[in-house]
Amino acid sequence: MTDKLFLTTLNGIKSLQTPIWVMRQAGRYLEEYRAIRATQKDFISFCLNPQQASTVTLQPITRYNMDAAIIFSDILMVPWAMGLNVRFEPGIGPLLDAVEEPDMIKAGCLSNLTDKLAPVGEALEITKLSLPTETSLIGFAGAPWTLITYIAEGGSSRDFTKARLWAWQDAKKLDGLLEILTDATISFLSLQATAGAECLMIFDSWASAVPAAHRDWLITQPINTIIKGVRKNGHQQPIIGFPKGLGDGLIHYAEESGIDAIGLDHGVDPGWAGRNLPKNLPVQGNLDPLSLISAGKEMLRDIDYILESFHDRPHIFNLGHGITPSTPVENVQIMIDHIRKG
Ligand code: CP3
Numbered sequence: 412m413t414d415k416l417f418l419t420t421l422n423g424i425k426s427l428q429t430p431i432w433v434m435r436q437a438g439r440y441l442e443e444y445r446a447i448r449a450t451q452k453d454f455i456s457f458c459l460n461p462q463q464a465s466t467v468t469l470q471p472i473t474r475y476n477m478d479a480a481i482i483f484s485d486i487l488m489v490p491w492a493m494g495l496n497v498r499f500e501p502g503i504g505p506l507l508d509a510v511e512e513p514d515m516i517k518a519g520c521l522s523n524l525t526d527k528l529a530p531v532g533e534a535l536e537i538t539k540l541s542l543p544t545e546t547s548l549i550g551f552a553g554a555p556w557t558l559i560t561y562i563a564e565g566g567s568s569r570d571f572t573k574a575r576l577w578a579w580q581d582a583k584k585l586d587g588l589l590e591i592l593t594d595a596t597i598s599f600l601s602l603q604a605t606a607g608a609e610c611l612m613i614f615d616s617w618a619s620a621v622p623a624a625h626r627d628w629l630i631t632q633p634i635n636t637i638i639k640g641v642r643k644n645g646h647q648q649p650i651i652g653f654p655k656g657l658g659d660g661l662i663h664y665a666e667e668s669g670i671d672a673i674g675l676d677h678g679v680d681p682g683w684a685g686r687n688l689p690k691n692l693p694v695q696g697n698l699d700p701l702s703l704i705s706a707g708k709e710m711l712r713d714i715d716y717i718l719e720s721f722h723d724r725p726h727i728f729n730l731g732h733g734i735t736p737s738t739p740v741e742n743v744q745i746m747i748d749h750i751r752k753g
Pocket of ligand 1 (some may be wrong): 733
C-alpha cells in the first residue's frame with residue numbers, strides 16, 4: 412500500500428484528506444517559472460531540456476506542496492516528434508505545418524519517435540529523485556482527436572471546421588491518421604511509464620468539437636486502444652482521461668473507454684456527475700480556473716459544493732481546465748487552505 416494520497420485515491424480508496432493538484436500548475440502565473448522561461452530560446456527546446464523541465468515541474472510542489480507533480484512537457488511534443496514543425500509563437504500560440512489531407516501523414520514518421528522524446532523520460536527520472544516521498548508523479552499525452560484538431564488547422568482553432576469535415580468526408584483516411592496517432596500515444600505514454608511516471612493522463616481538450624454521432628469512433632475507442640496498448644507493454648499505472656466538454660457523453664466514456672479515473676471540466680455540474688457516473692469511479696476536478704482571479708466567497712462556496720458532491724467517491728481536487736497566467740499566486744493558496752482545512 413502506498414502512503415501517497417493521490418495514488419491511494421486513484422486506486423479507489425477515499426481518505427479524510429482530498430488530494431490536490433492543478434492543471435498547468437507549472438506555468439506562467441508563477442514568477443519563478445517566468446524567470447526560467449525567459450532564459451529559454453524556444454518552448455520545444457525548453458521541454459526537451461530535462462534539467463530545466465524538472466526544475467519547473469518541482470516549482471508548484473515547493474510553493475504549495477501539491478499532492479501530484481505533472482511533468483513539464485506538452486501534448487504537441489508528439490506532432491513535433493512526427494516531424495510536423497511544431498513551434499510556439501509568443502502571443503499567437505502553437506503553429507504546425509498544416510496537412511491538407513489526413514493521409515498525407517505516413518506511419519514512417521514514427522520511426523524516431525521514442526528517441527526524439529527520450530528527454531521527457533529523462534526529465535521524469537530526474538524529477539523522481541527530488542520529489543517528496545508523499546508526492547506522485549504524472550506523465551501525460553494528448554488524445555488522438557485533440558492532436559488531429561491541431562494537425563488539421565495548423566494551430567489552435569475556434570470551430571475545428573477542417574477536422575470535423577475530415578470526419579464527415581474522409582472517414583477512411585482519417586482512420587489511418589487515428590491509428591498512427593494512437594500508436595504514437597501508446598509509445599509516448601509507455602516511455603513515460605518506464606521512466607517512472609506513477610500515473611498517466613490523456614488530455615482530450617477538444618472532445619467538445621466531436622459530433623455526438625462520432626464520439627465512439629473518435630474519442631472512446633482510440634482511448635480504449637491506447638489503454639490496452641499501454642497495458643500490453645506491461646504498465647499498470649492508473650490512467651486518467653480528460654475528455655473536456657463531453658457533457659452527457661461522459662457516462663458512455665466512463666463506462667467504455669477503460670480509464671481508471673475521469674477528469675471533469677468546469678462545465679460539468681458536480682452534483683450531476685456524482686449521481687450519474689459509475690459508482691466509486693474516481694473523479695478529478697472541477698473548479699472554474701477563473702474563480703481564482705478574485706478567490707472570493709463565491710469560489711469558496713463552489714469548492715464546498717464540489718467536495719460535497721463527491722463526498723462518497725474517490726475525488727482528486729483540480730480545476731476544470733488549466734490555471735490562467737493572470738492568477739494571483741496567493742489565491743491558489745486560499746483555495747488549497749480551504750480544501751485542506753476539513
Ligand atoms: O503544468 C502542467 O500542467 C504541465 C505542463 C503542460 C503544458 N501543456 C505546458 C505548457 C501540460 C499538461 C500541457 C497540456 C496541453 N498543451 C494541452 C492540454 C491541456 C489543455 O490546456 O487543454 C493543450 C491543448 C496544449 C497545447 C498548448 N501548449 C497550447 C494551446 C499552448 C499555448 C497556449 C498558451 O497558453 O499560450 C501551449 C503552450 C504551453 N504549454 C505553455 C505551458 C506552460 C505556455 C507557453 C510558455 O510558457 O511560453
